[in-house]
């Protein structure tokens with residue numbers, strides 16, 4: 001089948017001959033992806049990896065699979081086939097697939113070396129994104145959504161409301177990353193939030209915080225192109241580069257009371273956003289990292305201690321987040337029209353490398369989400 | 382009156398002629414301290430200060446007071462006089478005095494420059510230890526418990542149960558520091574905790590976690606003298622220096638399940654305890670800093686993010702902590718006998734510099750709490 005696959009370090013390319021997956025689990029489903037988004041994690045895997053992908057000649061600990069593997073973990077699509085124990089879905093259903101692979105999936109690969117180890121503590125508690133073995137469909141464990149057909153299990157599939165178009169549905173993944181961050185931070189209605197960075201996750205976080213009833217959202221972003229994207233969501237935006245050393249004091253003065261934000265979500269992950277996020281929150285406020293960090297920074301725990309501030313971080317999501325995001329669409333708390341601003345490209349899977357990954361690498365600031373159409377079924381008309 | 386006072390940078394000494402305080406507030410009380418503990422913060426003020434104390438020639442923002450000021454903020458004593466609006470105490474009552482000075486106290490000094498500013502947000506919420514102007518009786522704002530008589534207001538005074546001796550009552554302050562830390566960390570009964578460091582706060586934390594129903598407490602301390610003090614509390618102790626690079630793995634294996642602690646309380650505040658604390662907690666665990674840090678450290682937010690860990694910090698206490706600690710004594714959850722292990726010296730106030738502060742400076746590892754007797758009323762028989 002056609003796929004955009006990771007063959008080895010430094011070699012990701014389109015192929016028309018990746019083996020078609022078959023149903024392997026009685027709870028399995030085959031999915032025909034309609035749209036699959038490209039993501040910073042994919043780029044990271046390409047430029048700095050293999051991180052999640054197996055190394056050349058090795059196999060994944062959960063699935064025993066080896067390279068090549070189709071990439072793509074942000075997919076909407078149609079159910080193409082269902083296993084005998086699938087009860088909630090039928091062929092033709094419009095769905096979104098949650099990509100985390102964890103202890104919950106072990107039974108799919110009874111011959112893999114980890115098949116019979118006990119569930120890890122995180123998975124026992126339903127926190128599969130914190131699984132000791134966590135990986136993704138499309139990122140390391142098994143082929144993902146940059147392919148004509150992918151396999152998953154019922155656990156990871158959520159039905160789409162009719163009014164959510166397939167391209168918008170491919171955004172449910174980044175929205176779920178943000179949604180999970182808001183849950184980890186214990187964000188509640190009526191609170192104020194500072195979003196640091198308006199890349200894909202910063203913008204998704206902004207939509208999520210709106211959906212969750214934030215009283216005030218300020219998006220801080222020095223790059224004007226990206227800041228203007230946040231403006232489209234009718235939240236306050238802030239250019240830290242215009243305020244120099246006064247930036248933190250200015251930010252703190254924005255929420256009612258003038259003493260900083262209840263929450264800061266770091267969607268950039270660099271020393272200035274970290275320091276700003278910590279300094280711009282209120283006493284007992286919460287700084288939540290949602291970014292991927294490379295190296296560490298200098299940090300003095302007194303910056304948290306004197307005002308009893310809280311620091312946490314969130315990565316990934318579980319299917320519960322997908323369900324809650326879909327529910328937010330149903331309740332009109334997330335507007336599909338508004339989500340369209342996140343999509344900056346729709347291209348055929350054949351063009352995935354040149355017009356997709358290379359475009360993202362070379363024009364980082366002007367792109368948010370480029371979607372591939374793995375089946376090319378009139379999605380691009 | 383007799384007092385051990387801070388005269389100026391580098392000059393702390395006993396005096397017999399500090400002016401006696403008078404009742405200035407209708408809600409005021411005069412207290413005769415029986416025992417007042419010496420503390421790391423006092424030492425810090427002496428060796429690196431002035432930190433809380435006014436600089437020479439300056440006055441405190443809340444009280445308008447200038448040097449000299451009696452030190453001492455960990456005091457038990459008797460009520461000596463009460464203002465006309467005091468309703469809960471009478472002369473002769475055995476009490477403990479909570480030392481935090483905040484917006485709650487502003488009315489005591491109507492002529493000070495800050496007297497008429499609005500209450501800060503933290504104080505409005507009852508978190509006076511996070512007050513924008515926070516200081517202490519005995520550390521910066523007004524004379525404290527290293528004196529024959531000190532003034533406070535009803536808000537800061539808690540009655541002592543008869544069975545708690547006055548020397549043990551002077552430990553209610555460090556116990557409240559630890560108690561507040563457990564509250565900030567949201568420690569709950571049945572959880573496991575790692576205590577990093579068994580100095581005064583680490584030992585107080587150990588007693589507090591026992592009182593709060595910890596399922597398992599491990600105290601990690603490389604200095605054998607200090608570790609042996611923790612042994613007296615019948616908790617598990619751990620010598621990280623014996624395990625080298627295996628120390629974190631060993632610690633993580635101790636709690637049931639073998640995946641780390643629910644909570645870590647850093648009572649040392651150095652890079653190794655920070656790194657151990659973060660690494661030794663479970664996914665979604667809580668690291669709470671209760672130490673005073675000088676410089677910062679290298680920190681990668683991914684260390685919190687991959688397992689959704691939480692980092693917070695606690696400093697000081699409010700009178701609510703004092704009440705809860707006294708209540709824990711009442712309910713026999715803290716045993717006065719066990720607390721005695723914290724007291725390593727009882728001396729006359731006249732000897733406070735030589736046998737107190739100099740002893741603490743020169744023999745840090747063998748001393749926990751040295752108590753002064755500001756009134757020398759047979760406390761030392």
Ligand SMILES: [Zn+2]
Nearest residue numbers: 039040041074
């Ligand atoms: Zn992604």
Ligand SMILES: [Zn+2]
Nearest residue numbers: 103120123131
């Ligand atoms: Zn797991």
Ligand SMILES: [Zn+2]
Nearest residue numbers: 420421422455
């Ligand atoms: Zn103290």
Ligand SMILES: [Zn+2]
Nearest residue numbers: 484501504512
């Ligand atoms: Zn205040």
